[in-house]
Amino acid sequence: MTRISGVLTETFQRFIASERAGGYLLIAATLVSIVLANSPAGPAYLGFWQGKILGLSVEHWINDGLMAVFFLLVGLELERELYVGELSELGKALLPLVAALGGMLAPALAHYALNAGTPTQGGFGIPMATDIAFALGILSLLGSRVPAALKVFVVAFAVIDDLGAILVIAVFYTADLSLAYLIAALVLWAALIVLNRRRVMAMPVYLGGGLLMWFCLLHSGVHATLAGVLLAFAIPFRHLRAELPSPSHRLEHTLHRPVAFVILPLFALANTGVVLTPDWASGLLSANSLGIAAGLLLGKPVGVLLAAAAALAAGVCRLPEAVGWRHLAAAGVLGGIGFTMSIFITNLAFANQPEIVNAAKIAILASSSLAGAFGFLLLLRR
Numbered sequence: 001m002t003r004i005s006g007v008l009t010e011t012f013q014r015f016i017a018s019e020r021a022g023g024y025l026l027i028a029a030t031l032v033s034i035v036l037a038n039s040p041a042g043p044a045y046l047g048f049w050q051g052k053i054l055g056l057s058v059e060h061w062i063n064d065g066l067m068a069v070f071f072l073l074v075g076l077e078l079e080r081e082l083y084v085g086e087l088s089e090l091g092k093a094l095l096p097l098v099a100a101l102g103g104m105l106a107p108a109l110a111h112y113a114l115n116a117g118t119p120t121q122g123g124f125g126i127p128m129a130t131d132i133a134f135a136l137g138i139l140s141l142l143g144s145r146v147p148a149a150l151k152v153f154v155v156a157f158a159v160i161d162d163l164g165a166i167l168v169i170a171v172f173y174t175a176d177l178s179l180a181y182l183i184a185a186l187v188l189w190a191a192l193i194v195l196n197r198r199r200v201m202a203m204p205v206y207l208g209g210g211l212l213m214w215f216c217l218l219h220s221g222v223h224a225t226l227a228g229v230l231l232a233f234a235i236p237f238r239h240l241r242a243e244l245p246s247p248s249h250r251l252e253h254t255l256h257r258p259v260a261f262v263i264l265p266l267f268a269l270a271n272t273g274v275v276l277t278p279d280w281a282s283g284l285l286s287a288n289s290l291g292i293a294a295g296l297l298l299g300k301p302v303g304v305l306l307a308a309a310a311a312l313a314a315g316v317c318r319l320p321e322a323v324g325w326r327h328l329a330a331a332g333v334l335g336g337i338g339f340t341m342s343i344f345i346t347n348l349a350f351a352n353q354p355e356i357v358n359a360a361k362i363a364i365l366a367s368s369s370l371a372g373a374f375g376f377l378l379l380l381r382r
Helices: 008-039 044-048 058-084 090-115 120-127 132-141 149-172 178-195 202-219 226-232 247-271 280-285 288-314 325-334 340-347 352-380
Strands: none
Touching: 008 044, 008 058, 008 132, 008 247, 058 149, 058 202, 058 226, 058 247, 058 340, 090 120, 090 149, 090 288, 090 325, 120 149, 120 288, 120 340, 132 149, 132 325, 132 352, 149 226, 149 340, 178 202, 202 226, 202 247, 226 280, 226 288, 247 340, 280 288, 280 352, 288 325, 288 352, 325 352, 340 352
16 A cells, blocks of 8 residues: 555555445444344344354354454455555554554553452453544544545554454453364464465465364364454465456455445444443443543553654654644544454453443443544544
8 A cells, every 4th residue: 555645545545435434334233233222122132142043142153253254354454554555664664553552552551450450350452452444434524634644544553453452362362272273273374374375366265264264263262253364364465467456455355345334233233232221320430441441532542642752752753744743642532442342352351241241332332432522523623
């Protein structure tokens, strides 16, 4: 991904358009889910997602199956950034990389500080990641008020955020480990890497291997969605013939719409059906909810700004063209829109603890909404 005279490439514009539209649909799906969960049809609606198909609930199939496709797309986007995008050159990659690291560490520390030694300290990963779709949706509402370079910066640091969250899931939210299945998954991944090096371009080979890898990870204890990221980096990024689109590029282009318009809305419908009991507001005062709010609303912008300021002061990177400190501050605030990844990690951190999950989701929705509103107003003033 390159920029010519401050104009975003066609590929990147298509990416932004799909993320923006997907963000709007995600909001609609969330509102529908909340309304239905608190209507007379609530028990039937929530029960539907727990219905069994081939031994797994509908919710489980979405969270472990369809979301693997979402992570595959995230991995393909990250691969593109590393090869030809903002992360392809060290000078351009350092600022979003440093900002993302600060934006992950500070929220995790904020949550941990409020929950250390309690049963909810395992939720430290909840406020770490940024929802790209929602963040780009907010930026798109502001049109020309937002420099093109800021959109690129937000996407770059949000993709790194997602990678960080994926690593956190792999390290800290792994269930009982089956070494045999894990080794089998890694052997399959290594075989796909070898095929890549041998310049095999047949997409069915990689998709078939990825499906087998997903099955092995599903039974390994490591979360099965990680198969999507591993598969992304096994798929060839460049075609044997330079004039033809690579398998990676074709697959990324193919997945944008299904992920934005089907998979993520289904995830929202299955996971945001929070029940607002008469005392739901008191749940926002729990240590876990306060940690989530502190991480998303304070930890994110503070971490992004402090890390960026340190890197700029050290002279290892510089601000992108037309991007000022207010833009960086707004990007940090928008980074507090956790939503998809935050809800995903909540389900892993507090499995079989529905009351904690319900309160955490309310805190995520409230904090993400406030982060989006504050970021919008900060850029609107500009």
